[in-house]
Amino acid sequence: TELHDLIRRLPKAELHLHLEGSLEPEMMFALAQRNNIDIPYVSVEAIRAAYDFSNLQDFLDLYYVGMNVLQTEADFYDLTMAYLERSHADTVRHVEVFFDPQGHTERGIAFATVINGITRALEHGEAKFGITSRLILCFLRHLSEEAAFDTLAEATPFLSKIDGVGLDSSELGHPPSNFQRVFGAAAKLGLKRVAHAGEEGPPEYVHEALDLLHIDRLDHGNRSLEDAALVDRLVAEEMTLTVCPLSNLRLCVVNDLKDHPLKRMLDLGLRATVNADDPAYFGGYVNDNFIRTADAVGLTETDVITLAKNSFLGSFLPQAEIDRHL
Numbered sequence: 492t493e494l495h496d497l498i499r500r501l502p503k504a505e506l507h508l509h510l511e512g513s514l515e516p517e518m519m520f521a522l523a524q525r526n527n528i529d530i531p532y533v534s535v536e537a538i539r540a541a542y543d544f545s546n547l548q549d550f551l552d553l554y555y556v557g558m559n560v561l562q563t564e565a566d567f568y569d570l571t572m573a574y575l576e577r578s579h580a581d582t583v584r585h586v587e588v589f590f591d592p593q594g595h596t597e598r599g600i601a602f603a604t605v606i607n608g609i610t611r612a613l614e615h616g617e618a619k620f621g622i623t624s625r626l627i628l629c630f631l632r633h634l635s636e637e638a639a640f641d642t643l644a645e646a647t648p649f650l651s652k653i654d655g656v657g658l659d660s661s662e663l664g665h666p667p668s669n670f671q672r673v674f675g676a677a678a679k680l681g682l683k684r685v686a687h688a689g690e691e692g693p694p695e696y697v698h699e700a701l702d703l704l705h706i707d708r709l710d711h712g713n714r715s716l717e718d719a720a721l722v723d724r725l726v727a728e729e730m731t732l733t734v735c736p737l738s739n740l741r742l743c744v745v746n747d748l749k750d751h752p753l754k755r756m757l758d759l760g761l762r763a764t765v766n767a768d769d770p771a772y773f774g775g776y777v778n779d780n781f782i783r784t785a786d787a788v789g790l791t792e793t794d795v796i797t798l799a800k801n802s803f804l805g806s807f808l809p810q811a812e813i814d815r816h817l
């Protein structure tokens with residue numbers, strides 16, 4: 492349709508993407524062989540069949556197993572480059588990607604191996620595709636704040652390559668307040684701050700992310716809609732929400748894409764964006780997220796254009812670069 496064509500050709504930014512979540516089953520298999528790593532799957536088809544989740548933790552359990560195949564700098568380079576190629580095909584012009592260093596350092600992979608592979612690909616991707624980028628280091632919230640501080644210390648030699656910190660992994664029982672001090676330390680280092688909040692967690696976690704972590708952007712934020720005063724505040728503060736519809740569907744945050752709140756968010760005046768989250772696990776990259784959600788909830792041409800504009804407005808690009816994209 493015409494709307495699908497518009498979606499496919501509109502320039503867009505992607506603001507919520509876990510690089511480790513872009514590890515496609517084919518690459519997982521290839522890297523397992525290349526690195527002689529055992530994985531609990533007999534085939535690519537068996538991997539895909541295992542991706543039938545009923546909540547966030549179900550997914551995370553497989554996500555942390557999958558990333559074991561990532562061992563060398565070349566693996567992180569290949570992972571990142573494959574994502575950029577896929578994004579280029581979706582007319583993505585700018586990406587702000589997450590990585591989970593603790594998922595790698597915990598199993599003995601050096602921080603430098605991870606970040607050097609990723610950043611070499613981001614540089615090559617800009618030269619090859621013209622895709623600009625920012626890199627966001629996420630702290631795993633199921634681990635301690637002390638572990639997050641250790642990770643921030645490991646990152647310090649590489650600060651010129653890191654633009655911000657984020658907070659991800661198991662949300663319930665791990666409120667933003669647990670990470671107030673390490674986010675303060677990151678702010679002092681000049682880093683931007685984002686956090687997953689209100690994906691499975693209550694609106695109170697969104698309040699904490701705003702008041703205690705002083706976030707520049709809200710990842711997911713779906714459950715903010717349960718709190719009218721919070722919605723008013725997010726609108727007034729022009730807070731960007733990085734919404735991930737196919738992720739929400741696959742993790743049962745919504746039971747049907749028709750029930751997805753994206754259209755409602757736009758109608759409330761929230762600065763919502765559309766993102767893929769973990770495309771290899773959730774069944775689609777950014778254009779798939781746009782197209783399937785547009786069909787399910789009835790997005791208009793105006794909605795789609797607003798969402799694409801929001802992705803640049805919510806980015807960490809300098810204002811002149813944002814203006815160039817609008």
Ligand code: ES4
Pocket residue numbers: 509512547554659660661687690738768769
């Ligand atoms: C994640 Cl969808 C989601 N939520 C929280 N943490 C994550 N890590 C990777 N994907």
Ligand code: ZN
Pocket residue numbers: 507509659687710768
């Ligand atoms: Zn996420």
